[in-house]
Amino acid sequence: MLRDGVISDELWDVLEKVMPQDAGRRGRPWNDHRTTLEGIIWRFRTGSPWRDLPEPFGPYQSVWERHRLWSTDGTYGRMLEAVREQSEVDDDEVEAILSIDSTVVRAHQHAAGARRDSVAAPADDTGGRIELHEFAGGARGAA
Template structure:
């Protein structure tokens, strides 16, 4: 099952570029890290599927470990070094990278309140509430002890 999950996520060619900039375990206190490649593939799987961290398949290791490594790499500059290494290897400039990493608005989902619906479109029986003003007033009324 692990092979099915990992198939085609990080090619051997890409891993050769990334492996050189990954943090080293030497001199670091505590337990040795899980395999960087497997962890990175877990991070990619999580963002590709949009799943919560706790739903990460066991093939990638404990979700807490994968999340902690993602958090560390976000703050210690590992991701920046990874992007720089790929840019250098591919001979890409800053504009080329922005074109590759751009977000296409046709696939980005907006919250239902950003869809342009009128605020007074809620029915009188409140069956169509979507978290707008009416629900907030009801909640605040309950908090004050109102019936």
Template sequence: MSVRLMISDAMWDRIEPLMPADPVRGRRWADHRRTLEAIAWKYRTGAPWRDLPKEFGPFQTAHKRLLRWAADGTWRRIFAAVLATADAEGGIGWTVSVDSTVCRAHQHAAGARRGGQASWREPADHALGRSRGGLSTKIHLASDARARPLAMVVTAGQAGDAPAFTAVMAALRVPRPDGGRPRTRPDTVIADRAYSARAIRSHLRGRHIRAVIPQPVDQVRHRLRRGSRGGRPPGFDDEVYRERNAVERCIARLKQWRGLAMRTDKLALAYQAALHLAAVLIWLRGRPGRP
């Protein structure tokens, strides 16, 4: 049986220096490239772990490695390093779009012990909740101007968009190559009407970030009803707002991975790790702007 691989030699040359070193004592790690290919194949196809092709080795190895590297922050560090390199090369468009998407959860995602694990930063609800579509998880994300993910946060499916905005902005941290303070402030943030809250506008204004967010009809009516006490309407650039489709294209690229479009992981930790791996491969493919 032949399987389609996702990591080219050029991509592996970028990833390999970022992988954990072999332990000083004990058994050596299994081949890192084969392990990453195994994890990518599982989430790209949406297949169960036990159906992993034998070319990738034991499924337990890939599954345990996914969780271990999620717990110790390896996936986040690799993602941050890839972003740092892209920023140093001038490859990040700092007109950032923010949005969210709901992903259905398979019945296999339910049943994890409540309470989470503090040492793993696992949320108590495992980022699972019930929305109109049933059991689901919501991905809140920020995308650069070329439809590539910059920051991702997962919550329960019924969670609102606006309350998660500050968490998404806090997750946006691009390290500097010289070791200075990471860049956390985009030039412009574009979002839809769900983010038209006074707290969000104040947050962006306080950080000197331009907000391009339309007002809902009810907010406009309320301001007009108050007359002069309603103040001036917030600035809005219709031309810049057209670039919000970047985050929609970014979501479409992530949902090409069937294991992300429908969650089967019991732990939010594992699901978030798979999101980071998908994001890393999207950046390393070097196909900006195409879903």
């Protein structure tokens, strides 16, 4: 089931004022900003790849490109500031709303077990414990 209509009309009235405009822009007119923003929200809410974005949000390439643009041109920052100005929420409450739940943040498998000493590892050391297995077996057999 596709869940659109996530952005309320009240919120959109605030956000629409800070969205980039087509005036003076070359090329095709943009797809609807609200639909595109809802597509971005859908993608991050579900954790799906961009390619799995449902058709009602438009081509995934366009939605991804707009997300990338808004990330670099300050649009997201302007959205946050506009919402802050219109709301009665203080900075601590905003941080609580935007905080990342650490139970879903994971490190890459190679991030575990990093060397803590300043001595460089030998060239043939993969960083894993597989090299130690042969020595551990030999030590037990000798005892």
